[in-house]
Amino acid sequence: MDLRLFATVFATVFVAELGDKTQLATVLYAADGQNPKLTIFLASATALVLSTAIGVAAGGALSQVVSP
Numbered sequence: 001m002d003l004r005l006f007a008t009v010f011a012t013v014f015v016a017e018l019g020d021k022t023q024l025a026t027v028l029y030a031a032d033g034q035n036p037k038l039t040i041f042l043a044s045a046t047a048l049v050l051s052t053a054i055g056v057a058a059g060g061a062l063s064q065v066v067s068p
Contacts, residue, residue: 013052022048 026044
């Protein structure tokens, strides 16, 4: 694993996600005291992982058609 690439991607995505609509929606769910926080965390983390997987797959497929 290329740790430099990992750190670059991590930092870019982390900064891009701060204060976006996803984070605000998660805050709204967590603000309701009756909602279990672990469920909110697991659901939002799973959604982020799935959407990221779709982005990686789409990027990989697109790179087969378009030259970087």
